[in-house]
Amino acid sequence: xxxxxxxxxxxxxxxxxxxxxxxxxxxxxxxxxxxxxxxxxxxxxxxxxxxxxxxxxxxxxxxxxxxxxxxxxxxxxxxxxxxxxxxxxxxxxxxxxxxxxxxxxxxxxxxxxxxxxxxxxxxxxxxxxxxxxxxxxxxxxxxxxxxxxxxxxxxxxxxxxxxxxxxxxxxxxxxxxxxxxxxxxxxxxxxxxxxxxxxxxx
Amino acid sequence: xxxxxxxxxxxxxxxxxxxxxxxxxxxxxxxxxxxxxxxxxxxxxxxxxxxxxxxxxxxxxxxxxxxxxxxxxxxxxxxxxxxxxxxxxxxxxxxxxxxxxxxxxxxxxxxxxxxxxxxxxxxxxxxxxxxxxxxxxxxxxxxxxxxxxxxx
Numbered sequence: 001x002x003x004x005x006x007x008x009x010x011x012x013x014x015x016x017x018x019x020x021x022x023x024x025x026x027x028x029x030x031x032x033x034x035x036x037x038x039x040x041x042x043x044x045x046x047x048x049x050x051x052x053x054x055x056x057x058x059x060x061x062x063x064x065x066x067x068x069x070x071x072x073x074x075x076x077x078x079x080x081x082x083x084x085x086x087x088x089x090x091x092x093x094x095x096x097x098x099x100x101x102x103x104x105x106x107x108x109x110x111x112x113x114x115x116x117x118x119x120x121x122x123x124x125x126x127x128x129x130x131x132x133x134x135x136x137x138x139x140x141x142x143x144x145x146x147x148x149x150x151x152x153x154x155x156x157x158x159x160x161x162x163x164x165x166x167x168x169x170x171x172x173x174x175x176x177x178x179x180x181x182x183x184x185x186x187x188x189x190x191x192x193x194x195x196x197x198x199x200x201x202x
Numbered sequence: 203x204x205x206x207x208x209x210x211x212x213x214x215x216x217x218x219x220x221x222x223x224x225x226x227x228x229x230x231x232x233x234x235x236x237x238x239x240x241x242x243x244x245x246x247x248x249x250x251x252x253x254x255x256x257x258x259x260x261x262x263x264x265x266x267x268x269x270x271x272x273x274x275x276x277x278x279x280x281x282x283x284x285x286x287x288x289x290x291x292x293x294x295x296x297x298x299x300x301x302x303x304x305x306x307x308x309x310x311x312x313x314x315x316x317x318x319x320x321x322x323x324x325x326x327x328x329x330x331x332x333x334x335x336x337x338x339x340x341x342x343x344x345x346x347x348x349x350x351x352x353x354x
Contacts, residue, residue, distance in 0.1 A: 017277065018273070018274075018277055018280060021284075028284065029284075029288060032291060036292050036295050039292070040299050058240060073223070076219075076222040076225075077222050085211075088215070179267070187263055190263070191260070194236060194255070198236060198248070201241065201243050
C-alpha cells in the first residue's frame with residue numbers, strides 16, 4: 001500500500017501553485033535591497049535622479065514594456081488554448097519566448113548606447129557636474145536592477161522554450177507554473193519602467 | 203457542415219482568449235497613458251499617475267493572467283504576508299537611513315558619528331574649523347567634545 005501527501009490531483013496542483021508563489025515572493029525579496037537603494041536615492045537627490053532618468057531612452061523603454069506586456073498576453077492565451085487548440089498554444093509559447101528575446105536584444109542596444117554616452121558608472125562615467133554624484137548612484141541602481149531582471153527573463157525564456165518543446169507531454173500544472181513565473185517577471189518590469197524611465201518629465 | 207464546425211471552433215477559441223485579449227489592450231492603453239504623461243509637467247501629479255498606472259497594471263496581470271482569485275485563500279494569504287514583510291523591511295531600513303543625519307544614536311560607534319558631524323560642520327567654515335581643531339587635540343574620538351566645539 002502506498003501513501004501520497006495529497007488526496008487528489010487538484011490538491012497537488014494547489015500545492016504546486018502555492019510553492020511557486022512562495023518562491024516568487026522570495027524572488028521579490030531578492031529585488032528588495034535594490035528598491036530600497038532606489039527609494040533612498042530618489043528622496044535624497046530628487047533633482048539628480050530626475051536629471052539622470054532623462055538620460056535614459058524613454059522610446060526604447062516604452063517599446064520594451066509593450067513587448068513584455070504582449071508576451072504576458074501570449075503566455076496567458078497559450079494556457080487558455082492548451083486543450084482547445086494545442087498547436088496554436090505551442091505557437092503562442094514560442095511567440096512568448098521570442099518576445100523575451102526581442103526585449104533582451106533591445107536592452108542590449110540600450111546598454112551599448114549608455115556605454116557610448118559614458119553612463120556606465122564603473123568606467124569613465126561622465127554627467128553634468130551639478131548632478132554627477134546622484135546620476136552615478138542612479139546608474140548603479142539602473143544597471144544592477146535591469147541586469148537582475150534580464151537574468152530572470154533569460155531563465156524565463158529557457159523555461160518557456162523547454163515547455164514549448166514538450167508541450168504535448170506537459171501536464172496542466174507545468175503550464176500554469178511556467179505562466180506564473182513569466183507574469184512575475186513582467187510585474188517586476190511594470191514597476192521598473194516608471195522608476196527608471198519616467199522620473200523626470202521630458 | 204465543415205464551415206459551421208470551423209465557425210464554432212473559432213467562436214470557442216475567441217471566447218477562451220477574450221479576457222486575456224481585453225486585458226492586454228487595457229495594459230497597452232495604460233502604458234500609453236504613463237508614457238505620454240511624461241511629456242506633461244504636472245509636478246507631483248506625474249509620480250501619482252505613473253505609480254497608479256503601475257499598480258493598476260500589476261493588479262490586472264495578477265487578477266486576469268495569474269488568476270490569484272481562483273486558488274485557495276491560503277494563496278492570497280501567502281502573497282499578502284510576503285508583500286507585507288517586504289514593505290515592513292523597507293520601512294524599517296529607510297527609517298534608519300533617513301534619520302542618520304539628524305539623530306546620532308547613542309549606541310553608534312564614535313568613528314561613524316564623527317564624519318557626520320564634520321559633514322554638518324563643513325556647511326559653515328568657522329564651525330568646521332572649530333570642530334577640526336577640537337578633533338586634532340584628541341587621542342580618542344570624543345563626540346561630546348566635537349559637538350561642544352561646533353556649538354562654540
